Amino acid sequence: MSSRLITIREYARLTTEVVEPSLDIAQVSSSAFDWLCELSARFNRGGVTLLQVQGRRWLKWDSYVGVLETPCGTQLEILPKHFEEGDCLRKSRQLLRKLIQCALQLKPREASATNLELFDAPLSEWVMGQFLAELDLLVKRGVRFDYQRVEEEQRFLRGQLNVVAQMRQPPGRQHHFQLRHDVFLPDRAENRLLKLALEQVAKTTQDAANWRLASELRAMLAEVPASRHISLDFRAWSRDRLMAHYQAVKPWCELILNQQMPLAVSGQWQGMSMLFPMEKLFECYVERWLRRQLVAGARLTSQAARHSLCEHEQGSMFRLEPDLLLEKDRQAWVLDTKWKKLDGADRRNNYGLSQADFYQLFAYGQKYLHGRGEMAMIYPRSAQFHQPLAPFDFSPELRLWVLPFDLESDTLLGLDDVDFARCVSQKTHALALLA
Incomplete structure (x- = not known):
């Protein structure tokens, strides 16, 4: 079975029709199309959206990246949708490898x-x-290597005689010895x-x-x-x-x-498949960058689950879990990462920000900061979003920043303007994660 590689990126469309291939649109075989539809249905039953079916001949990929191999030999390589200019394919592959290495704490030998x-x-x-x-x-x-216990029958003595088995030898076979001995072999679990x-x-x-x-x-x-x-x-x-x-x-x-899959492909067929949610990869990368930058006395907690939205019948309901909780000297800051493109010039459409995200951050501010302090949402830097937005005030005491993170230079832009900069080392904000 020959393998065919198709490279796309997040939110690309797949079809069985003949199209001009690009990173945003590609043609797949009918067998691959049908298998992807079945896979999408299984994921949907598990509460995960992998693909959106659009009619009988079109599929729209979601925000998962990695590699997916179908039984017919089609191999999909899905890259982050982050670069719009230059050699997008090469730069997207570089970025994905860097994010995966960070998320799984791998140490590649690039040399x-x-x-x-x-x-x-x-x-x-x-x-x-x-x-x-x-x-x-x-x-x-x-x-x-490791020692393996071997029990066998021989015509000569070697190792330890298995007395019980020897006594059970039938007449005429007493000259055969039942032995136990250890053999030094590479047959162990790791190998x-x-x-x-x-x-x-x-x-x-x-x-x-x-x-x-x-x-x-x-x-x-x-x-x-x-x-x-x-x-x-x-x-x-x-x-x-x-x-x-x-x-x-x-x-x-x-x-x-x-x-070791954040999202494994279940079923009889797996092939060479590894899928990662981009939101989680971005969150892990920003978290590790911050941990390497923390000053003495500062603490960073990921997915803190100390508070809930409300109490009901002597129990908690709707757990509030911010991506990152930064603490130092009895002061706390809530940080949330979002893998989404913003447009810093599009004030009419709220820069692409989600109202639901603001509701979520407001709840974090009330429960984790008691309505006083600073929070930040961190988005990937792009050509349209290359500097921090003006702060958003929920109240005179509660403020939200929207900051860009440059994935190419490993820099959190606007860090010096925010209050939680005291928790981050000032030696360099562009420290390479995987040096």
Whole structure:
């Protein structure tokens, strides 16, 4: 089955009709279209909107990014809709990789020759390349072996005699010995999982460099059996000191085997599929950036759940969970991230801001700040939104800022104007996250 790669971005439209392909519109096969419709229905039943069906021949993608492979061999690469000028494809791939690395706390080896060749490769090839690079390093450092207990029958004594089994030998077979002994083998949970992921990469990759490296590693790990119980083997993955050099490859192995998915594709067919909600990726990136910038004494809590909107029959209802709660010296600030494009010049349409979001922030301000203090909503910087908006006053004591975050330079613009700047290091606001 040949694989066909289609690259789109958030909110793109898919159709079975013949169209001029771009990042915002693409043609898929009828079998892929039908499978996506079924997948969308399953997600909808789970309360997640993956696609919107528009008629019989059109689908509109939602705000999920990553890779999705259909049973017919169609591979969808979905990128963030963030860049409008220049080489959008290359820059969007760079941005998505950076966000995924941050969200999953991965440490890629961008300096290797393989990764330089894959710099502009699709996301799936990049993930497989990162896995192979880490596995190659692990094999060079040495694969960990373990003792396996073997019980067998031999004509000679070796190891320990199994007395009970020996006494049960039938007449005429007393000269055969029932033995127990330990064999030093690479057959352990970690190696079995790596072998299974390696086999999947070797069958899936379309990149010559990835295929060559995968073939070399398969020969080196020929003695290792592939895992048959993925979940059980992951639970048995050791974290002791002797296995420290295995930790770097584990997240990539989990990605390959669909074990570390913010949104996993369920069902009989999975393929090479990894989907991430862009809102969550952006929130994780901003959170980690802030944590690296905090001054001594400042605390940052993600998804704080200390208050509810109301009380009912001696119980709480409608939990209030701001994305980020910043605290220092008995003072608090509420920060919320939003993955949405704003237009700083469109005052007539409220810059693209949502009234529902303002209601939400107002409730946060009343419960977490007791109606006094500052809050901020953080949006991605764009050509239309490149500087902070004038503050919004809920009251003389409660103020809301709308700030842009530059994902290219890792800078929160307008930080020096807000009160919570005292919690953030002033040495540099453009500290690289993944240096």
